[in-house]
Amino acid sequence: MRTHIKRWLRVTVGVLAGAVTGVVELAFALLAGVWLLSTLGRRTGRAAEARVVALARRIAELERRRMAAFFGTELVAPPSGLPAVNYVATRWALGLLGGVVLAFALLGAGYGSLAVWGWFVADIRAPGTLLLSSIGGLFLLYLCVQGTYGVALADERHARRFLGPNDGQLMERRIGELVASRAGVVEAVHDERRRIERDLHDGVQQRIVALGMLLGRARRTQDPDKSAGLLAQAHEESRRALVELRDVAWRVYPAALDEGGLAAALETVAERAAIPVRLDCALRQTPPPTAQAVAYFVAAEAVTNAVKHSGAALVTVHAERRGGLLRLRVEDDGRGGADPAGSGLLGLARRVAALDGTLTVESPAGGPTLITAELPCA
Numbered sequence: 001m002r003t004h005i006k007r008w009l010r011v012t013v014g015v016l017a018g019a020v021t022g023v024v025e026l027a028f029a030l031l032a033g034v035w036l037l038s039t040l041g042r043r044t045g046r047a048a049e050a051r052v053v054a055l056a057r058r059i060a061e062l063e064r065r066r067m068a069a070f071f072g073t074e075l076v077a078p079p080s081g082l083p084a085v086n087y088v089a090t091r092w093a094l095g096l097l098g099g100v101v102l103a104f105a106l107l108g109a110g111y112g113s114l115a116v117w118g119w120f121v122a123d124i125r126a127p128g129t130l131l132l133s134s135i136g137g138l139f140l141l142y143l144c145v146q147g148t149y150g151v152a153l154a155d156e157r158h159a160r161r162f163l164g165p166n167d168g169q170l171m172e173r174r175i176g177e178l179v180a181s182r183a184g185v186v187e188a189v190h191d192e193r194r195r196i197e198r199d200l201h202d203g204v205q206q207r208i209v210a211l212g213m214l215l216g217r218a219r220r221t222q223d224p225d226k227s228a229g230l231l232a233q234a235h236e237e238s239r240r241a242l243v244e245l246r247d248v249a250w251r252v253y254p255a256a257l258d259e260g261g262l263a264a265a266l267e268t269v270a271e272r273a274a275i276p277v278r279l280d281c282a283l284r285q286t287p288p289p290t291a292q293a294v295a296y297f298v299a300a301e302a303v304t305n306a307v308k309h310s311g312a313a314l315v316t317v318h319a320e321r322r323g324g325l326l327r328l329r330v331e332d333d334g335r336g337g338a339d340p341a342g343s344g345l346l347g348l349a350r351r352v353a354a355l356d357g358t359l360t361v362e363s364p365a366g367g368p369t370l371i372t373a374e375l376p377c378a
Helices: 002-038 045-070 082-112 114-121 127-163 167-220 224-252 255-272 289-310 343-354
Strands: 277-282 315-322 325-332 358-362 369-376
Touching (some): 002 082, 002 127, 167 224, 255 289, 255 315, 289 325, 289 369
Parallel strands (some): 277 315
Antiparallel strands (some): 315 325, 358 369
């Protein structure tokens, strides 16, 4: 309730400010029109037009800041030339309409509260009429409250038409984001394939080659004791190869995600880490599998980076779901200085962007490092 009241008050102040600027814009439209007509065909016509455009840009910038402050409307910088003039020259009607709506709201509030203060300032001989007036005032106040939101919405749409981004610009921006995220996903997949190839080539493959050499030496030797020793070494090498193969498979996709969900997968990350990891999972609702997988990879990479590069003694992982958003926070007490443009964090950013999520990295020199991923769960 308090939030709705604060929001209505903020919108009301914005509409009131828009009414004041509407008077300025009406004066601008009248004076600028007369000025341009009087200089039409003269040498001073271009100079007058330039001054009108410059003034329109200033007023449009003022309107843009007003709507950003009170309506939360995101607009691009005011355009130059005719669009700014057209916006300012036509917006005054909405500003005056907002002033009229607020004036009637005051009138409705006055009549609505008449039943409270009217008894003390006037000789009331018709209580029924007083009661009906109060009800009518409250109804008028209700209409004006709704009308205030309507004026703010019309004001925003009018500004988007001239100052943008309009629907077409928003669509172009969205297409650009999708193209960029698609390219990022393709690059992230290529990086992941190269990493898996390196892990297999430098780890598992080398151990399998060593295993084959040990078995070959064991077959060729005639000494039973030496053969038994070589077989023991081969057995140990096969165990290590199996461990490394499991590590590679775990980094590709952990089975715990399918078996126990994100919480179980994060517990495994904490168990495998070389430093203490504190977990706090507040997942009242199970996120979608894709969001869980991306959150896991973010946490696993962040913990790995903390172990390798930050010199941290403790990592804290917090995961929660609020409505349609899965929020993951990984914080370590290391030296900081993590580079968001590095290959590891850049790959995570691409993974998150593929789900229309956001990844932020805060890592000042001296620490701590905080990595936050927000993933939609719709």
